Amino acid sequence: MTAPIIEMRDVSKKYDAGRPALDRLDLTVDTGEALAVLGPSGSGKSTLLNLVAGLDRPSEGRVTVAGLRIDGMSEAASARYRRDRIGMVFQFFNLLDDLTVEDNVLLPARLAGTSRDEARERAAELLDRLGLQPHHARAYPGQLSGGQRQRVAVARALVNRPALLLADEPTGALDSASAAEVTRLLAELNAGGQTLVLVTHDVALADACATRTIELVDGGIHRDVRGGTVAR
Template sequence: MIEVTDVVKTYPLGEGEVVAVDRLSLSVAAGEFVAVVGRSGSGKTTLLNLLAGIDRPTAGTVRVAGAELDGLSESALAGWRGGNVGLVFQFFQLLPTLTVAENVMLPMDFAAKIPAVRRRDRAMELLERVGIGDQAGKLPATLSGGQQQRTAIARALANDPPLLLADEPTGNLDSHTAQAVLDVFADLNAEGRTIVVVSHERDIRTLVNREITLVDGRVVADEGVRA
């Protein structure tokens, strides 16, 4: 599902540059549930952005879901992302003027992968799947943090992508709600979906297949942590 080879990512800083990812290589097979951990500034979010095609490598290759991302144009990249990757962010990124159901339908409207007549029904199915079907007609601001993150997960699943990428999805949640959200990811992985999650949650090790530790943009540990 993922093949990263000798990737470097630098950003300009004053007259020099900062190296966010440093000659990093890794592979993730279809169906794996992988946690990427490390201290702040270790390159976790940069790596996730490279996998999502949000950012491009300075050097090296990023191949995800059958596509070599650095070889795609911006429009081709957007089309690829719409059908292959679901993104979940720490701060939810829900549109405040759309209802919960409309937020979930939005990626379907952009990608046009789901027939228009099926989109609302699919949104409702996904909201039921993550346990908040009764919130479909509400605006995001009226929901709890956990409910907003469940909405974001449903939105990420809108076009049935084979890969989910999540950047600190529990960072704004209390411990009980965080565990419930992580359990949703575990259930999705049990159904065969590939998941890569950046997380500081200590309990993440009980759910994932692998834990990859980054330090200064490099992989310093790559452990299988669950039978």
């Protein structure tokens, strides 16, 4: 049996003297799962994602991802962890407008020390797999639709073959047709073995993509359902 890809034990995060953003949370995510994290604003969804991404540290508790203890890492070690172990997809794409599509996808691979030829081969493979044509590689993000830009963002997130893909409201800035494209893409990636953690307000997205759904309320797991979304 493989080890869990995420283990959070007794994790709390406090930003001030008020109620903690996360309160003694325990969570285990297995390799190959697609976990959707639902909950109202202020429930702790973004805090959970930031802790798993190494963008923030817990006030208490332990966070282990892909066999690596990350809660006490230095900033430099956290940056290497994000580069080597995880991919991140954001609501507003976070593409660099002055770089071509290809160069946006290449950037993490080049920062990781991958040769340009190898990185270009990987980028071309991903863009093709994600339904983008060769001429799109030479385009700039501003020339693409929202759905196409999010596909580029997913390619960039996958270029270093991360153990874990994190998606923060990945359809939140898209029209319904583009959102449906990205939803299908995320489901296909998970079906192909990619472990996914998805933070969203969109129950339909969770229904389409997730093999498991948790609902956070006041910094804790209120419900945990495998094979479907929590009842609303």
